[in-house]
Amino acid sequence: MTEREAFEQLEDSELVTYAQASLDYCKDMLNKCLKADIPAMITKPEDSERVHLLIREQDVEQVSTMFDAEWRELAEQEGSFQADDAQKIDEDFEGDLPCPACGHVAPLVEGACADCGLVLE
Ligand SMILES: [Zn+2]
Secondary structure, eight states: OOHHHHHHHHHTSOEEEEEEEOHHHHHHHHHHHHHTTOOEEEEOOTTOSSEEEEEEGGGHHHHHHHHHHHHHHHHHHHHHHHHHHHHHHHHHHTTOOOOTTTOOOSOOBTTBOTTTOOBOO
8 A cells, every 4th residue: 555545544543653763664664564555654753763653553463463573584584693693702712711710811821820820621
């Protein structure tokens, strides 16, 4: 549906703010709603820095389902990045962990802390 058609449907309805986000993000959500024939509109209240996406209360569930699926996909993509990052950090730390006794951070000397001599290996 077009923005105009959406507006006509929204005019007499009870509206809820579904999301508050940047203009680009809200426009993207708006387009997805319209494409799915869910009437939606964006508005920017004067007292808000963010753009609001308004939909009808009865459409909240449908819109949530639609965006949930999308966010799950995003989260899965990000999840794999996080796993890689975590692994990378682990590798970076190897051999350079702070000594549990004195907190000295340096490569071990013969398997022991270079500062206090605590054997760590
Ligand atoms: Zn130490």
